[in-house]
Amino acid sequence: MPPADPSRDSEYLDRLRDYYAEARRIPTQQRICELIGFASKTAAKKLLERLETAGFVERTPDDDAWMPTTRFFERPLADIAVRAGAPDMIEGTQGDMFLIDQYLVRQPSRTLMVPVKGDSMIDAGIHDGDLVVVERTKAAKSGDFVIAIVDDEFTLKELILEKSKFALKPHNPAYPIIRPQGQLEIFGVVTGLVRRYQG
Amino acid sequence: MPPADPSRDSEYLDRLRDYYAEARRIPTQQRICELIGFASKTAAKKLLERLETAGFVERTPDDDAWMPTTRFFERPLADIAVRAGAPDMIEGTQGDMFLIDQYLVRQPSRTLMVPVKGDSMIDAGIHDGDLVVVERTKAAKSGDFVIAIVDDEFTLKELILEKSKFALKPHNPAYPIIRPQGQLEIFGVVTGLVRRYQG
């Protein structure tokens, strides 16, 4: 038997990551045995349980299968605060697509992307040309950035509570606070933002 | 029996997408029945086969399970500039579809995500806690936002040309321009930005 190497699991984890990149799922216990060379499924099961306590995988909500956590995809996430030198060890890999999507979108069927027009939210770091991730169902609360419908126009503002009435506050001193007369119609809540530089 | 509705599958697809967002896998035939209301697993199987020909799912390399394709992760892109009233037209599939990852990442193997620390770029709309998309290969040019290595520390600044020498300019008046003595080492070029609101 090989000596107990505490860093061996990270090598195993790499195998699982490679498999996930191809098949987009955590391998079965049987396939883990093939991938790593275990002779017994129990070893695979225990490995998964170790990876669970380490925070790389977790049970599905139905508790009938394993799923990766965000830490599972963590490889291309560089920690610039800690690292000194040795930048080459943090190369990204092919299979890590859809990390961003999963980071931003919780309920796909209720989520859409909305391009930002204008600079009324510039002081909140939301620029013209950015794309905001909008979740339609979410109940908007004071302090949320929302897409509201004012005079048949869509507008992105912060929802605030002013004397127990809702109002829309731009983040740009050049624009006034919007205090709607009747009902304030909220199209959706901004849950994320995406920006692309240079072309 | 309900009338054959050609757009019914897209509603089913939404259920699968929501399930995938939670459990990170295509549901089993049995669970598809629960999610949608099918009484027979065969209906679930045929649905998956339809979605395969439509290009939303495919078989794993081992041909023992279903996995999502890139089309599975497409999000609707709303054009609020056109709007005028009818926001619900965006519900349908007719609008443009859009892949966040593809939008931000051109070369996955050369791309990584870097969390932003500090507020030295706040005036450029880059906040503490944002994630920037960094491409390692790209040749940096004046005007680019770059991750540079200064004194063994990673720092995010704008690369500028000052008297035919490169320097690093923060976008926050509280910080000074960095004029490196010797070689200025560029780790990568910022090609995108991702921000998540509320939790």
Add this chain to the structure above:
DNA sequence: TTGACAGGTGTTCCAGAGAACACTAGCATG
């Protein structure tokens, strides 16, 4: 009118995925 097809229901059957349990070899620790 008559197919043919699409989208379902219902049923049977089997492989395999995972749980559970007993057991073992190294390695640390008191």
Add this chain to the structure above:
DNA sequence: CATGCTAGTGTTCTCTGGAACACCTGTCAA
């Protein structure tokens, strides 16, 4: 030295996921 923990092997059992097949019923086209 005993003790216990960790990371494995090997085995059995159960249950479920999926394939296959027969059948049903609206819709549309010829």
